[in-house]
Amino acid sequence: MPAPRVSAKTKIFELEIVLAGVAPPVRRRVQVPGEIDLSVLHEVVQSVMGWTNSHLHEFEIAGRRYGIPDPDWPSQHVTDESRAKLFRLVKLGDRFGYVYDFGDNWAHELTVEKVLAAEAGVRYPRCVSGQGACPPEDVGGVWGYEEFAAVMADPAHPDHAERLEWAGGPFDPHRFEPAEADRALEWLAWRPLASSGASSTS
Known part of the structure; x- marks a missing residue:
């Protein structure tokens, strides 16, 4: 067509x-x-x-x-x-x-x-x-994204490595x-x- x-x-x-x-x-x-x-x-x-x-x-x-x-x-x-x-x-x-x-x-x-x-x-x-x-898919909406961004921005956060792996690498908002x-x-x-x-x- x-x-x-x-x-x-x-x-x-x-x-x-x-x-x-x-x-x-x-x-x-x-x-x-x-x-x-x-x-x-x-x-x-x-x-x-x-x-x-x-x-x-x-x-x-x-x-x-x-x-x-x-x-x-x-x-x-x-x-x-x-x-x-x-x-x-x-x-x-x-x-x-x-x-x-x-x-x-x-x-x-x-x-x-x-x-x-x-x-x-x-x-x-x-x-x-x-x-x-754009926020990642299935991150949990506005509130989930806010938490995700905070964790990704803090290498010392206990969940940083897990979120980094979930996101497939670094994330720059x-x-x-x-x-x-x-x-x-x-x-x-x-x-x-x-x-x-x-x-x-x-």
Whole structure:
């Protein structure tokens, strides 16, 4: 199946994604085509934040929940995210939520910071900035991560060696590599429009 194409009419939504309740701050700023559905935005969040897509997730926009409906639990009132286009749900300045892993309960706040015209030669989605390392999976949510980070930062802590082995090596909570985060989105690429079809930022 050919990759979707960004046209001169494609609006690009610049979103800030903030992981709530953690220190140091963990945030990413991404640009995505407004035509993507929420199932693709889920993949964007997973890829750019550094999660492994190993748990359930859910969006909440204007009081409505979006995710993967469970036919065995129709009373949950979860709207199918694959049928929900981003540009139809949010506009400039809107904020909405995304929760990953209902056990650890990683809450993210997404803000529509800009709505732009597509740039010629640019692959979308893309990561334009960020801060902080993604916590390890299954670390125990915000409180578990706080304890984990404290133990990892103290070589004299009695649990340091055990946590170091569990984490697979040293962990730097401040680490963020922009190029690495952007490369993580390449598999979702929408093909860029040609130079002759470029339109200016609005």
